[in-house]
Amino acid sequence: MIYLDNAATSWPKAPGVVRAVVNVLKSAAGNPGRTSHRSALDAAELIQECRENLAALIGVGNPLRICFTANTTEALNLAIKGVLKPGDHAICSSMEHNSVWRPLVALESSGVELSIAQANSHGVLVRAAVERLIRGNTRLIVLTHASNVNGAIQPVAEVGELARSRGIPFLVDAAQSAGSIPIDVKAMKIDLLAFPGHKGLLGPQGTGGLYVSEHVDLRPLMEGGTGSHSLEAAQPAEFPDRLESGTLNLPGIAGLNCSVQYLLKKGVATVARHEARLTRRLIEGLKCVDGVTVYGPGAEIDRAPAVSFNLCEWDAMAVAEQLESRAGIACRPGWHCAGLAHRTLGTAEQGTVRLSPGPFTRAAEIDAAIETVAGLASNG
Amino acid sequence: MSQYVAVFASLNQTALLKRALYREGIFADMLRTPHCLASTGCSFALSCDGTELVALEAQCQRLAIAHGGIFERDAVSGVYRPRGERPL
Numbered sequence: 001m002i003y004l005d006n007a008a009t010s011w012p013k014a015p016g017v018v019r020a021v022v023n024v025l026k027s028a029a030g031n032p033g034r035t036s037h038r039s040a041l042d043a044a045e046l047i048q049e050c051r052e053n054l055a056a057l058i059g060v061g062n063p064l065r066i067c068f069t070a071n072t073t074e075a076l077n078l079a080i081k082g083v084l085k086p087g088d089h090a091i092c093s094s095m096e097h098n099s100v101w102r103p104l105v106a107l108e109s110s111g112v113e114l115s116i117a118q119a120n121s122h123g124v125l126v127r128a129a130v131e132r133l134i135r136g137n138t139r140l141i142v143l144t145h146a147s148n149v150n151g152a153i154q155p156v157a158e159v160g161e162l163a164r165s166r167g168i169p170f171l172v173d174a175a176q177s178a179g180s181i182p183i184d185v186k187a188m189k190i191d192l193l194a195f196p197g198h199k200g201l202l203g204p205q206g207t208g209g210l211y212v213s214e215h216v217d218l219r220p221l222m223e224g225g226t227g228s229h230s231l232e233a234a235q236p237a238e239f240p241d242r243l244e245s246g247t248l249n250l251p252g253i254a255g256l257n258c259s260v261q262y263l264l265k266k267g268v269a270t271v272a273r274h275e276a277r278l279t280r281r282l283i284e285g286l287k288c289v290d291g292v293t294v295y296g297p298g299a300e301i302d303r304a305p306a307v308s309f310n311l312c313e314w315d316a317m318a319v320a321e322q323l324e325s326r327a328g329i330a331c332r333p334g335w336h337c338a339g340l341a342h343r344t345l346g347t348a349e350q351g352t353v354r355l356s357p358g359p360f361t362r363a364a365e366i367d368a369a370i371e372t373v374a375g376l377a378s379n380g
Numbered sequence: 381m382s383q384y385v386a387v388f389a390s391l392n393q394t395a396l397l398k399r400a401l402y403r404e405g406i407f408a409d410m411l412r413t414p415h416c417l418a419s420t421g422c423s424f425a426l427s428c429d430g431t432e433l434v435a436l437e438a439q440c441q442r443l444a445i446a447h448g449g450i451f452e453r454d455a456v457s458g459v460y461r462p463r464g465e466r467p468l
Contacts, residue, residue: 033391036412036424044410048395062443064392228390230421241390 002329002365006199006358007148007176007306014202014259021204021255029254031247033227043250050257051240057201057260057268058193059184060211067210067243068253072175073099074221075194075210078243079171080104080142082218083192086111088139093117093125093154094344095147098337100173104142113137119344122297123152130159134166141170145177146304149341149352150296151279153181153303160189169216175199176304180275182268191216200271201263202359203256206249212239220245271359275305278357278366282307285370291377295345295352308336308345308352311377316351319376323353327372331355383455384433384463386440387413387425387448394424400439406432417451417460433463 003011030040032047051063060066069075080103084090090107092100094116104114117129130141141163146153156172163170171192174183178193179200185193190211197207212218223235224245236242263271283299286292291312297303311319316333323329334351335342342348355369388394394410401408408426417425428436433450440447451460 033422033424036410041410044391044395045399048392048399051392052396052399064396064443226390227422227424229423232420236389238389238393240392 007356014262151303151306
């Protein structure tokens with residue numbers, strides 16, 4: 001198999017991840033926060049170690065401000081629904097994933113107002129598009145760091161500067177950037193960062209998290225057992241307990257801890273350079289194939305490793321089936337859970353075929369994908 | 381050597397402090413807060429000896445974690461009393 005679906009979930013995982021998950025399952029790890037036997041306390045330390053490693057990776061000073069979630073969608077819902085109240089106004093871009101768009105639209109029925117900042121036809125937003133939408137009651141700006149459809153990188157630091165200068169909490173969806181593009185929440189003035197554990201961070205599915213800065217007061221999405229203040233009816237105020245009710249995914253977090261350690265050692269910048277080279281190679285190669293349209297900024301502009309294209313009027317699903325049957329290429333066709341983004345790119349009718357390399361993808365695999373698309377274009 | 385117990389609201393805070401102290405070469409034991417000291421229900425604590433209290437309190441300050449009291453454990457009776465309080 002040539003795996004070019006890393007934007008959906010990364011594969012293979014970082015070295016050692018499988019062993020870390022299995023070790024936890026085999027070693028009768030206890031439930032952290034619920035008791036005091038050795039294995040429960042060891043589990044708590046493992047979780048804390050993972051928080052510390054994540055904090056080091058994204059520039060967070062206090063690891064307790066990182067809360068674990070099951071995925072980015074949960075983290076985004078937690079942030080959006082935890083900040084906004086009836087009468088508030090929110091801004092997001094026209095390149096958002098449905099996990100941003102849908103919760104915001106759902107809140108409109110309870111009196112939250114939403115404005116959408118339009119990106120250009122390549123899927124790139126400019127700061128001014130956000131600035132002109134700010135109102136007196138704007139309480140949240142949400143921006144994807146990189147599009148899951150075409151990898152277009154958004155001006156996160158510029159919008160972060162704008163949001164901070166107006167005192168508006170700034171939420172970034174790092175589903176396609178965490179582990180693939182360096183992130184520094186302080187330098188980028190990010191107040192809330194939602195990230196998956198299983199994509200660029202190379203950990204298991206079922207892991208993710210939300211960073212919450214001290215500037216933001218967030219209501220929990222769920223209340224319940226935290227292993228703290230058990231006699232009190234109110235949800236604890238301390239982070240991360242405030243947002244982490246119920247038993248955490250310890251096997252997943254053990255795997256994530258291992259993969260984040262790998263990334264800290266290798267360096268996200270190194271991964272980013274490798275993926276940028278492959279992405280450029282892919283875009284340049286696809287553009288040379290007659291009948292192929294590649295969506296997004298040119299190959300000379302950095303983007304996250306996600307490339308969307310269409311072949312003439314071919315159905316995207318049919319292209320994906322041919323790529324798999326002819327060369328064992330795993331990719332993703334369709335609308336990528338991003339209706340807004342497809343409208344922006346003009347691909348709402350046809351969808352696209354997305355190829356997404358990862359840190360372990362080789363140049364020869366990119367070339368094989370280009371050759372297979374070229375073969376399809378010439379032979380049908 | 382007297383043993384002390386510092387009480388914290390959550391296991392997460394306790395684990396963070398334990399790891400920070402470990403990096404300083406101090407091994408503080410993590411434990412569930414003894415019931416007699418747990419005023420709001422479940423919580424966790426760090427146990428250390430008197431010479432390590434300064435480092436523990438410095439880390440609490442650095443990490444902005446408020447403790448819920450530091451208690452000295454009587455070696456004979458096992459009774460806890462607030463640090464500095466004289467036994468009856």
